[in-house]
Amino acid sequence: xxxxxxxxxxxxxxxxxxxxxxxxxxxxxxxxxxxxxxxxxxxxxxxxxxxxxxxxxxxxxxxxxxxxxxxxxxxxxxxxxxxxxxxxxxxxxxxxxxxxxxxxxxxxxxxxxxxxxxxxxxxxxxxxxxxxxxxxxxxxxxxxxxxxxxxxxxxxxxxxxxxxxxxxxxxxxxxxxxxxxxxxxxxxxxxxxxxxxxxxxxxxxxxxxxxxxxxxxxxxxxxxxxxxxxxxxxxxxxxxxxxxxxxxxxxxxxxxxxxxxxxxxxxxxxxxxxxxxxxxxxxxxxxxxxxxxxxxxxxxxxxxxxxxxxxxxxxxxxxxxxxxxxxxxxxxxxxxxxxxxxxxxxxxxxxxxxxxxxxxxxxxxxxxxxxxxxxxxxxxxxxxxxxxxxxxxxxxxxxxxxxxxxxxxxxxxxxxxxxxxxxxxxxxxxxxxxxxxxxxxxxxxxxxxxxxxxxxxxxxxxxxxxxxxxxxxxxxxxxxxxxxxxxxxxxxxxxxxxxxxxxxxxxxxxxxxxxxxx
Numbered sequence: 001x002x003x004x005x006x007x008x009x010x011x012x013x014x015x016x017x018x019x020x021x022x023x024x025x026x027x028x029x030x031x032x033x034x035x036x037x038x039x040x041x042x043x044x045x046x047x048x049x050x051x052x053x054x055x056x057x058x059x060x061x062x063x064x065x066x067x068x069x070x071x072x073x074x075x076x077x078x079x080x081x082x083x084x085x086x087x088x089x090x091x092x093x094x095x096x097x098x099x100x101x102x103x104x105x106x107x108x109x110x111x112x113x114x115x116x117x118x119x120x121x122x123x124x125x126x127x128x129x130x131x132x133x134x135x136x137x138x139x140x141x142x143x144x145x146x147x148x149x150x151x152x153x154x155x156x157x158x159x160x161x162x163x164x165x166x167x168x169x170x171x172x173x174x175x176x177x178x179x180x181x182x183x184x185x186x187x188x189x190x191x192x193x194x195x196x197x198x199x200x201x202x203x204x205x206x207x208x209x210x211x212x213x214x215x216x217x218x219x220x221x222x223x224x225x226x227x228x229x230x231x232x233x234x235x236x237x238x239x240x241x242x243x244x245x246x247x248x249x250x251x252x253x254x255x256x257x258x259x260x261x262x263x264x265x266x267x268x269x270x271x272x273x274x275x276x277x278x279x280x281x282x283x284x285x286x287x288x289x290x291x292x293x294x295x296x297x298x299x300x301x302x303x304x305x306x307x308x309x310x311x312x313x314x315x316x317x318x319x320x321x322x323x324x325x326x327x328x329x330x331x332x333x334x335x336x337x338x339x340x341x342x343x344x345x346x347x348x349x350x351x352x353x354x355x356x357x358x359x360x361x362x363x364x365x366x367x368x369x370x371x372x373x374x375x376x377x378x379x380x381x382x383x384x385x386x387x388x389x390x391x392x393x394x395x396x397x398x399x400x401x402x403x404x405x406x407x408x409x410x411x412x413x414x415x416x417x418x419x420x421x422x423x424x425x426x427x428x429x430x431x432x433x434x435x436x437x438x439x440x441x442x443x444x445x446x447x448x449x450x451x452x453x454x455x456x457x458x459x460x461x462x463x464x465x466x467x468x469x470x471x472x473x474x475x476x477x478x479x480x481x482x483x484x485x486x487x488x489x490x491x492x493x494x495x496x497x498x499x500x501x502x503x504x505x506x507x508x509x510x511x512x513x514x515x516x517x518x
Contacts, residue, residue, distance in 0.1 A: 003163045004030045004130070005323050007149055009137050009177060010170030011035070013044060013113055014290030014308035016120040017054070018168055021316035023127035024058050025429075025488075027323060030162060032135040032151060040267045041198055042112035042229050044305035046073075048375045050408070051306050052106035053490070054313050057428040063119050066107040075214035080258025081207045081226070088212055103376050103398045104411050105422035110213075112229040113305065140167065140177070142284050166319060166332075167286045170308075173274070175292035181283045185276035187347050191297060191359055193241040193272050197249045200264040202232040204257055217256045226256050233266065241270070273297045275350060277343045281336035287315060294343035296350060303346040306375070311339050314380075317488035321515060326452055331516035337382035345394050349374060369395045379406045384514045386494040403476035403484055405492045410475045415465040426458055427486040431493070431515065434476065435483035436460035436469070440496070443503035444483075444511075451508075451517050485510065 006022060008015050011033025019031045047064075055064055077086040100107050109116075125131060132151075138159070139150040147167040151160050169177035178185075208228060215226040217236075225237040236256050238244075244252065246265065253263055276295045281288045290308030298304065315335050321327040350356050352364040369377075376398040381388045388406030401407040412423045426432055431453065433444045441459055448455035458464050466472040469480070476484045481499040486492055493514040500506045511517060 001148075001161045001163050004028060005165050006030075006168060006319060007032070007147065007162060007164035007166070008168045008170055009149075010172065010290070010292075011121075011131065011133060012039070012170070012172070012290075013117060013120075013305050014312055015168070015170035016117055016124060017309045018170060018289060018312035018316065019129045019131065020058050020120050020124040020127075021054070021312050022319065023124045023129050025316055025320040027316070027320050028128075028130075030130045030132065030164070032132045032137055032149075034134070034136045034154065036134045038114045038117045040114070041196075041269045042114045042233065042235070044113040045110065045227070045229055047109045047111065047116070047309075048306045048371075049104035049106045049108055050375045051309050052109055053104060053424055054309060056106055057425070058123060060119065060123055061106070063123070064109050064111055064116065067110050068107075072211060073214075074212045075216065076212050077216040077218055079219055080217065080256055081204060081215065082258030085210075085212070098372060103372060105413075105424055110230050112231070112233070115231075137171075137177075140180075142286065146285050165285065165323065168289055168315070169286060169292045170289045170312075171292055173272070173276075173291040173295040175288065177286065178278060178288055178292050181286060183283060183288070184279045185295075186279060187277050187295075188275040188351060188360060191273040191275065191356075192239075193270065194237055194239070195241060195244070196235050196237040196269040196271070197244075197253065198233060198235050198266040198269070199253055200232050200266055201234055201253075201257065201261055203261045204228075204234060205232055215256075219255060222252055222255050224252070224256060235269075275347050277347050278340070281311075281340050281343075282332070287332075287335060289315065293339070294346070296343075296346060297356065299350050299353065299355065303350060303374070307343065307346055310342070311335075313489055314339055320488075326454070327516045328518050331384065334382040334384045334516075338380040338385075341394070342378055342380065345378070346374070367393070370397070373397050376408055377401060378408075379404070380491060381406055384493065384516060385491070386510060386513060399475070402474065403478065403492055403495055405494055407492055409484070409486045409490050409492050412466070412472060412475055414472075416463065424490060426456075426464070427490040428488065430454045430456045430488055431511075432456040432458060432486045433483055434458045434460065434464075434486070435478075437481040437483060437499060439481075439499060439503040440483040440507070443507040444485075447504060447507040447511055451511055451515075453511055453515050453517060455511075485514065487514065 006029035008018050008031040011031050022029050074088050076088050134154045136152045138152050141148050146165040149162045217224045217226050223239045228234050274295050278288055278293045281293045289311040296304045318331050348364050348366045351360050352366045352368050373395040378395045385406040409427050479498050482497045484495040494510050
């Protein structure tokens with residue numbers, strides 16, 4: 001029987017992201033995917049600044065084209081592309097626009113999933129990942145020390161057994177792994193089953209020059225949603241589950257275009273629009289990620305795929321420290337504690353927004369957070385975050401948090417070794433303490449060394465230079481004698497506004513708590 005520290009089941013977007021993030025952290029693993037490659041349908045389109053920060057940390061900042069700074073995501077209701085358009089609306093009505101680069105060193109990416117997945121595959125393979133496409137999980141069972149999986153190569157029929165310490169279920173909304181575990185899902189549930197047609201029409205791209213990317217098509221005989229993947233591929237999503245012949249599909253496409261343009265039909269799709277959140281994201285040695293954990297309908301905030309990539313980023317560093325023997329397995333409890341409430345928050349936000357409010361009998365009584373708050377200003381609470389109590393909101397504008405533990409560390413431009421870098425780039429590989437106060441710097445170095453915790457120190461004024469020390473301190477919520485400890489996933493774990501009477505004792509307690517060191 002072969003062994004691997006981590007087995008990932010599912011080689012689509014979330015599974016590949018998990019593989020890439022584990023590879024970044026030097027964690028050996030095997031990924032199995034029953035299909036030979038990516039789906040012929042592009043599926044997800046549009047990735048947030050936060051997601052791009054993760055890929056930037058993996059060295060893919062230049063490999064994935066980011067949206068131009070002047071791009072504004074907009075939609076319109078119209079009879080067809082060629083007819084008179086209605087009012088052009090922003091992606092999220094009522095959203096206060098912020099200038100690109102305000103909260104992140106990155107911009108979002110308008111790349112289709114079937115174009116992104118090959119980039120991720122190549123990147124994680126280059127780091128040594130064992131990716132097995134065309135490999136089916138035929139069965140599995142938990143043991144005291146992990147999971148035993150029965151695998152089959154679809155091309156040859158060869159069977160093998162693999163032991164893994166941990167299993168990551170990235171196997172989709174219908175997740176057989178989740179079902180075998182008996183994990184219950186909650187939420188609004190089934191909304192409708194929809195059909196779509198993917199087609200290529202180069203001449204239709206001319207309409208994109210008007211700055212609109214999404215079109216609600218309203219005709220007596222056609223109610224549909226039309227959007228572009230930005231590469232001459234378009235998808236028309238019907239509001240029903242009615243099967244259509246190829247001729248009927250072509251007629252519908254031309255009605256939506258409003259012109260008899262050359263069209264190449266590429267693929268059809270049928271999918272369930274639903275909202276279900278798993279009650280827990282962990283059972284023993286098995287973790288749920290992506291749609292296996294949270295099935296969410298398409299939204300203007302990109303809650304689906306981006307949320308799954310967030311899951312993978314949150315879990316990867318925790319697996320690394322536990323497998324290295326630095327942290328106790330209790331660290332892994334924080335994955336579900338932190339991520340499941342985020343999944344539920346996104347479920348509630350979906351149905352608090354006008355697009356989906358009509359699907360619920362009782363209006364969702366929740367504050368409506370903007371996209372910046374939902375992507376860059378969420379609060380994660382768990383036993384490894386010190387100072388994120390229940391009285392705090394679930395999300396807020398990123399600059400409102402001021403370095404609050406449990407939130408993403410603020411983005412500011414600083415100087416390091418003569419180069420201008422974002423603070424976001426400082427918080428990737430290890431726990432990192434930022435301070436200008438000698439007592440904190442000395443204490444954390446000594447305590448981390450004694451505990452065997454990999455940790456970086458960024459001394460303000462020495463390792464990094466800032467133009468305005470007071471403004472930097474205000475953004476992180478600390479004074480000249482304060483300190484901030486940031487996790488390897490960029491989340492603030494703890495902060496001290498000022499000095500402590502016994503810095504060494506404080507740091508010992510803090511590091512033991514946030515890294516689960518016994």
